[in-house]
Ligand SMILES: Nc1ncnc2c1ncn2[C@@H]1O[C@H](COP(=O)(O)OP(=O)(O)O)[C@@H](O)[C@H]1O
């Protein structure tokens with residue numbers, strides 16, 4: 256049932272999708288059979304079964320880039336239904352007017368889909384950073400321009416051709432021409448088109464020859480491996496204008512292309528002004544330099560995007576895998592979300608040995624551990640021991656949900672929130688499904704929480720995330736009057752036998768078990784809790 260949207264959309268010009276998406280309605284149900292606790296990675300992989308029923312959900316989020324082929328409300332609705340979590344607007348292409356109209360179309364598509372998907376879609380602008388790009392082609396040139404091996408092209412910094420490039424003569428900035436040396440390879444976009452510099456004609460012009468055939472598009476990225484674009488400032492005037500556009504139009508994230516040093520991320524945060532606490536800054540790792548400075552970049556960024564295509568043009572393609580594994584590991588250690596920009600094999604998720612990852616991450620957590628943090632670790636521990644098919648977390652800031660996701664539970668995290676902003680922002684984190692519940696809360700606190708949990712469970716059942724007789728771990732605060740130390744962690748037995756509302760209410764009313772003595776992130780004891788709920 257899966258189709259490759261990138262090919263679908265690219266072939267209609269100008270849009271890509273970072274990961275593979277499923278047909279509408281199918282995306283959440285692929286998966287593995289229910290897991291048991293395994294002692295080792297080997298034991299875990301020995302239990303993988305080709306006959307396992309398709310019943311789990313997707314833990315990985317999908318980031319889609321929009322272009323002209325998917326700008327309409329109809330297509331965007333289709334993408335929402337197909338599971339898009341983050342909609343990315345690449346500011347290297349198109350005008351602010353186009354981006355604004357498409358953003359409005361997206362919001363309309365999300366509103367119209369709300370009943371069907373319950374989902375919220377985050378928005379991200381992708382700023383160009385110091386990467387160098389070609390100009391635009393003349394109206395009469397058929398784009399993409401196909402180039403065969405051996406063809407020669409003039410690269411020129413003549414501004415007169417900036418918007419009227421031809422097959423034989425393309426615009427790039429002068430700094431790029433000055434930096435290029437005879438014999439250098441120049442990659443266009445993620446390849447395969449590759450040129451070799453044959454002759455430097457002047458300071459503003461050079462002749463290049465196609466050594467690997469491929470195609471050129473408007474504003475294609477131009478890169479000489481292992482070279483650093485010359486940057487005078489961390490942010491160009493264009494990037495600043497694009498960030499202002501993002502803030503004015505309330506996007507949730509900024510992806511920063513070609514981050515070469517941590518200061519670039521800090522500069523973006525500063526440019527966000529008052530929106531800096533609301534908007535997540537994601538650093539794109541697409542060069543050798545950024546791989547080498549990954550820890551410093553991770554420290555200042557809210558998340559990382561591994562741009563495998565461009566990275567594979569800067570370092571040898573066969574090393575991209577090593578960089579990817581290392582970066583994902585370090586991002587996991589740092590507790591920061593990481594986007595791997597390329598198609599992912601969904602079945603691979605089933606082979607992951609979550610328990611070991613959890614142990615490693617817990618081991619790496621500094622002691623003493625803050626209570627919210629420790630309780631979130633305990634929620635994951637409870638889910639492993641259940642074993643639970645979902646962790647339900649009541650959260651308005653999103654903090655507990657993010658902390659739970661950080662410990663990589665094997666099961667989905669259902670975050671119940673009143674905040675639309677939180678719901679959208681959680682799309683950056685792994686394995687979280689946000690349920691927005693805005694119902695009235697002018698009643699006793701526990702009844703309000705109870706109602707929200709019921710609602711989330713109903714949605715979870717409808718979507719096939721939990722089933723009759725499944726167990727779930729539940730995390731919520733102990734109410735306004737209580738100290739954070741009284742935070743409850745409950746393992747609830749969902750004893751319902753059908754997927755209807757009435758039995759779900761029973762699920763909550765059953766005596767619940769509470770993990771107590773949460774000490775430095777380790778659950779020591781399990782008690783029965785019957786008083787917290789009526
Ligand atoms: N808003 C847009 N308008 C026109 N074309 C676009 C737009 N966004 C993306 N594209 C096209 O889709 C291609 C793939 O998108 P993306 O991966 O974001 O671009 P790039 O690799 O250039 O950074 C781009 O090279 C461009 O041709």
Ligand SMILES: C=C(OP(=O)(O)O)C(=O)O
Nearest residue numbers: 445562563564565566596
């Ligand atoms: C996602 C990538 O980057 P971009 O689309 O910005 O070129 C990539 O290079 O894989």
